[in-house]
Structure formats: structure tokens, C-alpha cells
Amino acid sequence: MANRLSVFSGTVLIAVLVQTGVGQTQTISYADAATLLAKECGADVKKFCKGLNLGNGRIQNCLAQHQAKVSPACTSTMVGVTASIQQRLAAQASVDKICARDAARACRGVVPGKAHILGCLLKATRIVGAKCSQAITDAGWR
């Protein structure tokens, strides 16, 4: 997935992350990411990418191809949004591991299954540590 989305280079990425205030610990939902993209890139999409569907990187590739003409706000939004979505996906993938010890302590006897364990962890605020708590927040599962 990373290679599909990372149209832009890493050096630009860091500059833009600072600029747009998308910090390392902040992840955003797909809904908010999509809203930002529509807001900052909607006009460019309609101008340069007519008839193209969002899927399979077509819009990202199209905007990258027209980068010279695409608005700077769109370019930076695309980079920031892509990075924070990657972080959220990474957080979602890592919750099980990061929270394993807390789950073993707090959720003994809970019916197995990701959703049940999550429900237990969300309630066990006294036992769940900061790292697990942050991972759940970053995953967007609060």
C-alpha cells in the first residue's frame, strides 16, 4: 500500500508535515482525509483528472503528473493526508501486539475476537497503559 500512495518524496513530506501541523502522533480518519482532499484538491481534480475514478491511484497519479499546475495547497494536503493515513493503518495493524500484555491482564475470560477485546480494553482504563491507549486512539477505534 505504501508504494501505491507515496507519490511524493520523503524530504518534501517532512517539510509539509511541519507546515500543515500533521504531527507524528496524530492520525486522521479516512472521512477527514477524504474531506480535506476534496476541499483542497477538488478543483484540480475536476480540471485535470476529468473522468478518472479515485481508485487504484488514478487521481493521485493524475495530480502528480500535473504537479506543476496543481495548487500548492492540494500538493501539500495530499502528502500530509497520505502520511497520516499510513500512520493510522500502521496503528490499526499494531494494536493487537502493543495491547497484548494489557489485554492478558485486563480481559481474562473475555470472549475471543478482536472486537470483544477492544471493547474490554476501552473499559479497562485503569489497567490499560499509555502505549496501548495511544495505539487505540491512533487506530481511530475510540
Next chain:
Amino acid sequence: MSIRRFRNSLALTVLLAAAGDAGAQQLSEHQLVNTLGQVAEAASAVDVAMLAQELAANPGKGIASLPHWSRLATLPQFFVEINFENNSVAIEPGSYRTLGLIADALHHPLLLRYKFLVVGHTNATGDAKHNLDLSARRAEAIAEALGTTFSVAPNRLFSIGVGSEMPVDPANPKAADNRRVQLLNIGLVK
């Protein structure tokens, strides 16, 4: 949280339009998750190939009462409005957020084990064959966007277009309300 509320596409459209701030967005994503997660214990998986077969065998007769299609009414589902460029599979930027909300719901632990069917509907304006074809390509475009840009596992996504064969308002097949996208939980991923 009743599923029935979401049978009315207008309800969710209004909800999504009002979802400007983080609180409201949170609420509607939770509602999507809860709506789609209400799986009956006895529910058996839907066979998408059979749906396509029934659709192809009954052109122009409506499909809501056919054996496989009639079962869909019992599944967890909702309707949304997703706008496309004219005669195209290009989703309007104004509808990106709706796709994002769906993606957030499908990434939630409660729904991770399930697969989903995107059904595209049109109203009865224009050529029926063209409507059927366009609705299929648009439903496929939505599934494709969810499966790539929004990182939902592609083996959890299916799509089918039914043109105007299943109007929400059978008395007014040309009404704009009939143009809608239906998302259904069709059972556990094998």
C-alpha cells in the same frame, strides 16, 4: 440504533452533510459500524454469482422478489448517495467524504470479519441496458476505490449494478430518489 432509519437514503445523506465537526463525524461512523454489525445469528452468506444470474435472467421485470434478491432485505445495510460525473465512473470530490466514512466503518474491528456488497441503482430515465451497465461500472468503481485508495481488503468487497430493476419508489420509477448506492453486510469472509 435501528436499521430501518437507514432504509431512507435521505436520512443518511442529511446525516453525512451535517457531519462537519469531529463529534458528528464520530457519531455517524459509529452508526455505520453499528448498523452494518447487526448480523443475525442464522444469517448465511450471500452468493453474489447467483444474484448476477437472477438479474441477467429477468431483464426488465424487477428483481426485488426473486429468491436470492429477496433475501437481501434481511441483511444489515444502508443507502447512501454518491455523486458521479455525468455518464462516467468518476466519483465527484463532493462524495469523497462519504466513501471515507464507509472506509472507516469497514476498518473497524467489529466489521473486519465481514464482506460487503455494493449495489448500484439508477432511476428509470434513459435506456435500461445503459442504466444497468453504468450502475454496474459505478458500483465497481466504488468497490475499487474502497479496495485500493481506502485499503479495505479487496476479498471483502463485491459489487453489482441493477440499473432501475429495484426502485426504492416503485410508483415513481423515474424519481431521483431511486438513484442510490446500497451497502450490505453479506456475511463472514471465508
